[in-house]
Amino acid sequence: MQHTGHATLSASEKLVVAAAGAAAPSVFNAQPWSFTFTDDGLEVRAESRDAALPTASAVRDVHLSCGAAVLNSRVALARLGHASRVSVLPDPGEPLLVARVHVTAGVPDASLDELYRWVDSRRTNRYPFRPERIPARVLTLLHDAARQEGATLRLLDGEPAYQRMLTSIRRATWTEEEAVRDDREARLSPDSGVSVIPPANLGPVPRRELPDDPPVRDMAEGLDVPGRGSAAFERHPDLAVLETADDGPGAWIGAGQALQRLLLEATGHGVVASFANQPLEDAWLRTEVAAGAAHHGHPQMVLRMGYATARPPAAPRRPLDEVVRYADA
Structure with a gap:
């Protein structure tokens, strides 16, 4: 215009x-x-x-x-x-x-x-993704979108970084403190006082069909939320870490701008995302994730990206x- x-x-x-x-x-x-x-x-x-x-x-x-x-x-x-x-x-x-x-x-x-x-x-999509991987040209556009806002999107496209992140996500889920679980339950209750995430936005309960948990965050882990159903999830989604050179409130705000810019870019190319930030909520695991950064940045978000099998409502x-x-x- x-x-x-x-x-x-x-x-x-x-x-x-x-x-x-x-x-x-x-x-x-x-x-x-x-x-x-x-x-x-x-x-x-x-x-x-x-x-x-x-x-x-x-x-x-x-x-x-x-x-x-x-x-x-x-x-x-x-x-x-x-x-x-x-x-x-x-x-x-x-x-x-x-x-x-x-x-x-x-x-x-x-x-x-x-x-x-x-x-x-744009939607945060907590449903299973289709098996195809995101083309390199699209991943490059998402990387460039983050860079325009001063952040780096580090794609975990090889071993051992990819498997290390999967392990960190699972470890953080298994060791989640009871107080954190109680907080999630309070937030997701209808009388919580904050905007409730409806079952259709939570997505289905991930099925544990193999020894390892799927790399998707169940926001209602361990809670009985009617109407969710269950589904098998993809085993190897595209994973990426959004990182900033600095840490602290200013860097976090910049990371939020970079995140939204790349999410809008992704939406335009049919790519959806959800977040797997469990490792970043644990101080020790966040340090471990940061140690893998190619440019020694500070991790702010972990993204699971792919092509949707279902579209949640707004x-x-x-x-x-x-x-x-x-x-x-």
Whole structure:
């Protein structure tokens, strides 16, 4: 779309941007963000709806989720004909202010504009994948998408790295602490106070048909959730680790933007993904995963990617009036 030549948003444009931001993925579909519109753009804030963030992994997840929302807001602005500039963690005195997205005059980023069509189509897919592998040319495009946001998508396409990751995923699942299981059960209950993941979005229960568990994360592991059914999963999906050169809140926000950019790119090529972050939620295993990084980066996400056998519905979203604020209100 041609640029508008001004740096203000109309009321309808603000809703488009907010809806795109709110369509981003988030851990447990918690949607821990809010969007405040100002004279020159919007502010994205972390808005955890938990009483506390007890672990480093939980804090990292919130920043990653908000980073994905920032990317989606940039994509929507480009589609509306606006150029934008992002300031990450702009106010040291307000740590929950993740980013300011400034609307600027000029030509919007055409590569972001092209991704807008996939914002509502992207799904976290926890169903079995078809057996075919993702072509190298598509994997290269996903790698490039992450690199445009300052991150690296490390493809685990050979041994022993691939098998080592499978082992880490299984080990983290088997050794999950009881408190973590209790937290998952509380989050997935209908009266949890956060957006529940419906059975259709959880996907089927993985069948244990071989000695090794399939490399897919069952978000409701050990819980009796009616309506899920069961299915055999692929044994060797494409696995990748999203990494950043630095670690900490700023890097996590950048990783979230890189994640969403590559997920939108993937959606455009018919590729779906789910996440296998169990090893990253354990400090010792995260260090082990980091040790395998070719460029000594910090692992932020583990992705399972492939071609879907089923398409889940869109996960429920919070009403926009819960997440949108106006600076002059």
